[in-house]
Amino acid sequence: MLQVRDLKTYFFTAKGVVKAVDGISFSIKKGETLALVGESGCGKSITALSLLRLVPPPGKIVGGQIRFNGEDLLYLSESEMRRLRGNRIAMVFQEPMTALNPVLRIGDQISEVLLQHQDISPGEARDASIKLLHQVGIPAPEQRIREFPHQLSGGLRQRIVIAMALACNPQLLIADEPTTALDVTIQAQIMELLGRLQQQRQMATLLITHDLGVVAESAQQVAIMYAGLIVESASVAQLFAAPGHPYTRGLLASLPRLGEKRDRLSPIDGQVPSPLESHTGCPFLPRCPDVIPICSSRYPQLQETEPGQHVRCWRAE
Amino acid sequence: MTPLLKVDNLNKTFITTAGLANGKKQRLQAVNNLSFALIEGETLGLVGESGCGKSTTGRLILRLLEADSGEVFYKGENLLKISRSRLRPLRREMQMIFQDPFSSLNPRMRIGDILSEPFKIHKPLAATDLKRELKNLLEVVGLSVEHLDRYPHEFSGGQRQRIGIARALAVKPNLIIADEPVSALDVSIQAQIINLLQDIQKEFKLTYLFIAHDLAVVQHICDRVAVMYLGRIVEIGPALNIYRRPLHPYTEALLNAVPIPIPGRPGRALLQGEVPSPINPPSGCPFHPRCRYAKSICETDLPPLEQQSTGHESACHFAKELDMSR
Numbered sequence: 001m002l003q004v005r006d007l008k009t010y011f012f013t014a015k016g017v018v019k020a021v022d023g024i025s026f027s028i029k030k031g032e033t034l035a036l037v038g039e040s041g042c043g044k045s046i047t048a049l050s051l052l053r054l055v056p057p058p059g060k061i062v063g064g065q066i067r068f069n070g071e072d073l074l075y076l077s078e079s080e081m082r083r084l085r086g087n088r089i090a091m092v093f094q095e096p097m098t099a100l101n102p103v104l105r106i107g108d109q110i111s112e113v114l115l116q117h118q119d120i121s122p123g124e125a126r127d128a129s130i131k132l133l134h135q136v137g138i139p140a141p142e143q144r145i146r147e148f149p150h151q152l153s154g155g156l157r158q159r160i161v162i163a164m165a166l167a168c169n170p171q172l173l174i175a176d177e178p179t180t181a182l183d184v185t186i187q188a189q190i191m192e193l194l195g196r197l198q199q200q201r202q203m204a205t206l207l208i209t210h211d212l213g214v215v216a217e218s219a220q221q222v223a224i225m226y227a228g229l230i231v232e233s234a235s236v237a238q239l240f241a242a243p244g245h246p247y248t249r250g251l252l253a254s255l256p257r258l259g260e261k262r263d264r265l266s267p268i269d270g271q272v273p274s275p276l277e278s279h280t281g282c283p284f285l286p287r288c289p290d291v292i293p294i295c296s297s298r299y300p301q302l303q304e305t306e307p308g309q310h311v312r313c314w315r316a317e
Numbered sequence: 318m319t320p321l322l323k324v325d326n327l328n329k330t331f332i333t334t335a336g337l338a339n340g341k342k343q344r345l346q347a348v349n350n351l352s353f354a355l356i357e358g359e360t361l362g363l364v365g366e367s368g369c370g371k372s373t374t375g376r377l378i379l380r381l382l383e384a385d386s387g388e389v390f391y392k393g394e395n396l397l398k399i400s401r402s403r404l405r406p407l408r409r410e411m412q413m414i415f416q417d418p419f420s421s422l423n424p425r426m427r428i429g430d431i432l433s434e435p436f437k438i439h440k441p442l443a444a445t446d447l448k449r450e451l452k453n454l455l456e457v458v459g460l461s462v463e464h465l466d467r468y469p470h471e472f473s474g475g476q477r478q479r480i481g482i483a484r485a486l487a488v489k490p491n492l493i494i495a496d497e498p499v500s501a502l503d504v505s506i507q508a509q510i511i512n513l514l515q516d517i518q519k520e521f522k523l524t525y526l527f528i529a530h531d532l533a534v535v536q537h538i539c540d541r542v543a544v545m546y547l548g549r550i551v552e553i554g555p556a557l558n559i560y561r562r563p564l565h566p567y568t569e570a571l572l573n574a575v576p577i578p579i580p581g582r583p584g585r586a587l588l589q590g591e592v593p594s595p596i597n598p599p600s601g602c603p604f605h606p607r608c609r610y611a612k613s614i615c616e617t618d619l620p621p622l623e624q625q626s627t628g629h630e631s632a633c634h635f636a637k638e639l640d641m642s643r
Contacts, residue, residue, distance in 0.1 A: 039503035153591055183366035183586045184530065188574035192587060210504060213576030218383045254508035256537035257573055259643065264515065265537065267508030271473045271619075287505075290386050 001204040002051075002172055007064035009043075009050045011275075018275045020046040020059065021215040022228035028172070031202040035215040035236070037251075038225035039272045044208045047225075048093050048174050051089060051206070053081050069174065086118040090165035092194075094177035096157035099164070100149040106133075106160055107145025113167045132163040137193060155186035159193070166197060172199070176208040191218055198220070212255065216240060227273050227283035230302065236311035244311035246288050284315070290315055318394070320354035321524050322378070323490060325486045326353040327387035329370075329377055333596070343596045349548035351387070352622075354432045355492070360518070360525040362556065362585035363416060363572070364532060364541035366592055370548040371528045375494045378526070379411055393494070409439040412485035416497035419477055422469040428480055435487040452488070457520070458483045458513060475506035479513065486517060511538055532575050536560050541628075545569045547595055547603040550622055553631030562642045564631035566608045569641040602634070610639055 005025050011018040023044040028034045039042045049055050051066055051075060061269055066073040068089065073081070087090075093099050101109055110132060111125035120128070127146070133141035136159040151290065158178065165173060179187035195218055198205055207219055215222055216236060223233040224245065234244040243249045250268035270287040281296040282288070288295070294314050302310045304316060332343065348370045349587065355361050363371045363589050366446055376382040378389050380396060389396045391407060400406075415421040422431055436442050438576040440582040442450065452462050478498065485493055498514065499507045518525060529535050532617070535542055536556050543553040544567065552565035563569045570588040590607050593599055599606050605615035614634055622632040 025558075039505060055425035125623050155591055183533070183592075185366065185570060185574040185605065186591065188585075188587050189577070189589075190384050191576070210579040212504075213574060214580045216580040217576045217582070240578065251504055252578065255578060256508075256511070256533040258533050258536060258577065261557055262537065265508035265511055267512060271475060272503050272506060274473075 001069065002206075003029055003065070003067040004051070004085075005049075005065040005067070007047070007050060007066065008062045010047050010062050011058055012056055012230070015276060019228050019278075023064070024223075024228075024230045025064075025224070026223050026230065026233065026245055028170070028188075028204040028206060029200070032199065032206055032221060033205040033207050033219040033301075034221040034223060035207045035209055036225060037209060037212065041229040041272060042225040042277050043275070044225050044236050045176055048091070048176050048206065048208055051174060051303055052085055062287035073159050080099075083117070086113055086170075087241045088166075088170055089166045089169035089172045089174065090168070092158070092161050092165050092173065092175045094180050095181060096154065097149065097160045099161045100157060102149055104148075105145065106147055106149065106152075110145075110164050113267050117168045123217055126165070128144070129159075129163075132167055133160070135197070136160075136166075138163070138248055152245040155190065156180055158182060158186075158190055159236050161316045162190075162193065162197070167202070170203060171200065172206070174206045174208070178207075179214070180209075187214075194218070209292060212240075212251065219312045224251070227276070227277070227279065229283070229312065230310075231284065231312045232310065233302070236304075238306065238309050240295060242306070242309075244305050244309060244316050245313050246315075247284050250287070250289075269317075283314075320390075321357040322355040322526075323326070323388075324374075324378065324388040325352050325388040325390070327377060328385045329373055330385055332377065343600065344598050345575055346351055346548050346598070346600050347595065348377060348384075351548070351550060353543055353550060353553060355524055357399070357491075357524055358518075358522055359540045360527050362535035362542040363526060363528045363545060363547035364530060364542060366530065366571075368592060368595060368641070369545040372496055372547050374545075375382065375413070375496050375528050379408070379413060379494060381413075394465070405481075406439075409435075409488045411494065412491045413488040414478075414481050414485050414487065414493060414495040415500045417501050419469060419474070420523050421481055422477060424469050426473075427468060431469075431480065432465075432484055432487055434483060434556060436588060438490045438525070454483045454487055456632060457486065458564050459509075471531050473506075475509060478502060478510050482513065482517070483511075486521065489521070490523065490526045492526070494526045494528070497530065497536060498527075500531060506533070514538065532571060545570065547592065549603065550630075551633070552603065552629075552631045553622070554626075554631075558626075558629055564625050564629060564636045564639075564641070565604075565633045566610050566641070567604045570592065572643065584603075587641060608636060 008021045008023050011019040047243050048059055080257045103243055107129050110129035112127040115127055130141045131146055138144050138159055138167055179190050183241045219236050222236050222239050223230045226247050232248050253266040268287050285295050302312045305311045331345045331347055332342050333345050365371050366621055367406055379382045460479055485575050499510050539556045542556050542559045543550045546567050552568045573585040588607055601617045602615045602620050605611040620632045620634045624630050625636050
């Protein structure tokens with residue numbers, strides 16, 4: 001369904017070139033969820049915006065391919081992209097308020113999406129909106145379509161955003177930290193909803209998150225990003241059972257876990273790298289507990305360590 | 318054991334007009350008859366979802382907000398009754414660490430000046446002594462003297478939180494109220510700051526009130542945990558007991574909702590619906606509309622917070638009958 005090859009998105013700032021995404025490759029099959037995991041500034045959100053070709057200036061996609069159903073999105077015209085966005089490719093963001101127009105009624109916002117992409121009447125769009133709100137678990141949708149976003153809770157707003165994203169039956173859903181702004185009980189409801197809708201509709205989903213718990217419960221495939229690059233990719237089962245990259249191991253070790261009492265946590269030393277830093281060797285080197293001489297001179301390539309598991313580390317076997 | 322801090326029947330109501338076109342005033346009870354005690358040297362966690370009153374509680378204790386009624390005893394002295402001038406020296410002993418280290422540090426001040434301020438207010442020192450104190454402080458929190466001349470924007474989130482912690486430590490407090498101190502941080506950095514908080518607790522014999530929504534973090538760092546729902550404590554007890562055998566259905570639901578980083582676990586019973594508005598809370602037990610165990614008594618009678626086993630209290634009519642072990 002989606003095949004990304006060697007995607008590079010750079011930002012040309014006054015302070016120099018920021019290589020936010022520096023050559024990443026992944027693919028997502030129909031009905032599959034790929035989780036893209038990483039800490040702030042690692043390039044995961046810029047990857048999502050790149051797929052939609054919505055990278056804000058001074059950012060630019062400078063190389064690679066984004067093949068969606070065999071077609072390279074980087075060769076489409078702006079009007080062809082506009083027909084795709086919100087239609088065959090949809091997106092759900094972290095903060096639902098940024099995706100909603102505060103002065104438009106809920107019903108009108110959903111209808112707008114439908115009218116934009118489908119040949120239907122306003123009455124049909126209204127009926128379809130009610131049906132969508134019902135599907136995303138909004139009580140009394142006939143009344144809700146007359147309300148404004150500020151009248152709803154964060155959880156209900158995110159359900160509206162999901163309804164809008166699903167309005168045109170997308171084949172690919174990009175969800176960027178869709179539950180990070182929500183309370184834990186609402187987060188669980190929203191993830192359950194997304195999982196159920198994805199099953200029903202067999203969408204391919206790119207789930208961007210920093211939460212390894214969400215990854216374990218919602219994704220089948222996972223890619224770990226660090227400093228603009230994928231440092232490990234594997235099935236979720238493989239990654240949690242035998243993490244191959246020292247960064248992945250560090251992330252898993254640093255988590256406090258429910259029902260376990262440890263004296264101390266094992267953090268990763270040092271700081272999350274700034275996107276402005278440039279590297280000759282491995283960018284994880286300053287924080288890595290397991291360095292050998294070659295790490296400082298050359299960057300390792302992703303290599304297959306187990307069938308289906310790829311690790312970018314000189315020490316990986 | 319006399320507690321370091323004792324909160325008795327604390328109440329706070331906000332008057333709000335938010336969301337109402339007609340401007341009609343409504344009462345929102347943010348904190349409702351809250352009572353708990355903090356023993357010297359322990360860490361008590363205050364958990365709950367947004368709007369449950371956990372942050373308000375922290376602010377009421379330090380009188381950053383004035384309570385409507387109730388009492389807060391610190392070393393036997395009622396903080397809510399004493400004058401502002403008497404409160405000031407006590408404030409030195411009670412410091413706060415905030416969630417967002419960026420918004421709690423003045424962006425136009427150098428780190429050296431930010432860290433000197435508490436000394437100016439509480440403990441004037443000669444320049445050389447001040448310099449020595451600042452150097453020590455930075456070392457304790459894992460920063461160095463070179464950082465003194467820099468501005469907050471030159472630091473990462475984790476380093477800024479270290480500065481926030483150094484500022485709180487400057488005046489040698491006894492009690493630290495930490496309001497979501499690690500929730501804005503990246504996973505790998507979060508663990509560093511949690512370890513730091515535990516190290517300085519041992520070194521300086523600190524008592525923590527740890528306000529947070531992340532249940533795994535709270536369980537790790539806290540000796541005891543209090544779970545809040547709509548302004549009330551619904552359960553309080555030793556951290557591991559609460560996690561292994563919760564005695565309130567809301568605690569069980571919260572724990573069920575936490576995504577666990579272990580693939581292939583079976584699905585969990587999810588809490589339906591959302592937290593009701595605190596402007597118009599449900600009758601009886603405030604949790605009854607969402608509780609999967611609710612019976613008719615729950616709709617009418619408010620269950621009191623009662624001891625169920627040693628040091629473990631729950632406000633549920635059926636705490637003794639339900640088995641919610643995990």
